[in-house]
Amino acid sequence: MENNIIEVEYTDLPEDLQPEGNIPIPSEASFPTAILKTVADVFNNVTNSIKEYSMFKEQEKTKRAEIKMQLKIGLEQIQAQKEVLLTDLNNRHERDMTMIRAIDEQINKGLDNYTNTINGAIEAAKKTNDFSAVMDLLEMMNSAQKASMEFKLRMMDKTSGMPRLDDNSKPFGYLG
């Protein structure tokens, strides 16, 4: 069995580093003093821990309030934006519907006038056998019909664009 002893060379300190005389070693000779010192150290440690814990607790409270407020404000902002957009949409829709009905009423009036006039002309033409007035009126009705159709198509083309909220991001993890 080998001896695992590390061989060390001991040398003396150089003369200038060698201490003069005996070196005093401080020690608490008195037992009550030692006890008091230990108690004081423990008390200090506990006090410091309590202070740190209180500080941390305060920070946590502040952060909680901050998060709660962030959520509340965020939700209220979204709600407000949504209300504005919905009000805008509803107002525009009401206006558009009123306009569509009004224009249609005018077109129908015109159409009815043509129909009545043509029927009157037909009755007159049956007696005279001269349908030129009827054909002229039919041509005018045809042109009016074309114009009103084009106007309607232009009106339909002016569909209002989709209003958007400012941030259109999808939720985290949303697939689609």
Place this chain on the structure above:
Amino acid sequence: MKLEKALFDVYESGEEVSRCVNDILLSERYCAACEVYRVYLQQNREKAELYYQQFKAQNDKVFKQAMDVFDLAIDFHNVQLAEAAAMLVKTMKEAYPNFYAAYFKQLFGN
């Protein structure tokens, strides 16, 4: 050491809560956008249906007028009257494809 770990865990939990709050706000925003889009589609549908009803009503009137003139042309053997009636029908026929294209665009928006 245990106290430090506990404090760190609390901090991490707080950060996680913050992330959850951001996700909640994103979801809310998306749902709000869906609600607006739903109303938009509904309104587009109402407008498209109104246009369709009006188009149909007007075409019915013109069609009836054309039929009456055709009958008259047949009774009186008048070719020009028949051509005039045919012109009315032709205008109606040409309007249909354009109207339906605009109708579908109105229905589903831009």
